[in-house]
Amino acid sequence: MITLANLKNLKFSAALQPKTLSxxxxxxxxCLVATGFGTANADIIADRxxxxxxxxxxxxxxxxxxxxxxxxxxxNRAEGIASWANKIPSYFPEGSDSGDTKARAEIWFEFDxxxxxxxxxxxxxxxxxxxxxxxxxxxMMAGLKNLGASCKSxxxxxxx
Ligand code: HEC
Numbered sequence: 001m002i003t004l005a006n007l008k009n010l011k012f013s014a015a016l017q018p019k020t021l022s023x024x025x026x027x028x029x030x031c032l033v034a035t036g037f038g039t040a041n042a043d044i045i046a047d048r049x050x051x052x053x054x055x056x057x058x059x060x061x062x063x064x065x066x067x068x069x070x071x072x073x074x075x076n077r078a079e080g081i082a083s084w085a086n087k088i089p090s091y092f093p094e095g096s097d098s099g100d101t102k103a104r105a106e107i108w109f110e111f112d113x114x115x116x117x118x119x120x121x122x123x124x125x126x127x128x129x130x131x132x133x134x135x136x137x138x139x140m141m142a143g144l145k146n147l148g149a150s151c152k153s154x155x156x157x158x159x160x
């Protein structure tokens with residue numbers, strides 16, 4: 001049954017609702033900015049550092065494997081570096097230059113150049129895979145040297 005009191009209530013809640021909703025929305029946005037994005041960045045920074053640490057391990061493993069003639073290890077490790085190189089750009093979303101990171105802001109000013117360095121790194125790793133498959137130790141040594149140079153080349157422009 002509709003009474004005058006009910007109608008007044010309806011008007012009251014109709015007037016109140018939009019404001020409450022917008023307040024809730026504003027709170028959600030503030031929470032997202034304060035916690036959500038920060039956490040996401042911290043995760044992605046930790047993940048990319050882990051990826052690069054694996055790279056450093058792989059470079060050592062490859063150098064040892066050239067010496068011992070364990071070419072399958074070279075193939076596996078160099079393929080790992082190539083597939084990580086392919087993912088590097090996606091681990092540097094905009095805004096992930098703050099926090100516990102040595103990424104330089106230049107990455108986002110010159111993202112195409114950064115992507116090109118990742119691509120060169122991937123190509124160098126794949127060249128080393130081909131060398132390991134051929135069994136030519138001289139080509140493997142040269143491949144490892146070029147691969148190392150492609151890591152350094154990105155670091156000197158984009159890493160603190
Ligand atoms: C396209 C650019 C790029 C390439 C290619 C690249 N790196 Fe890096 N590397 C970076 C950046 C940027 C950082 C800093 C990441 C951070 O602190 O958030 C980094 C960080 C590192 C770190 C430090 C990780 C840590 O725990 O802080 C190591 C070790 C490393 N790279 C080794 C390598 C090796 C080895 C290669 C090649 C096989 C390589 N990187 C190729 C850009 C690159």
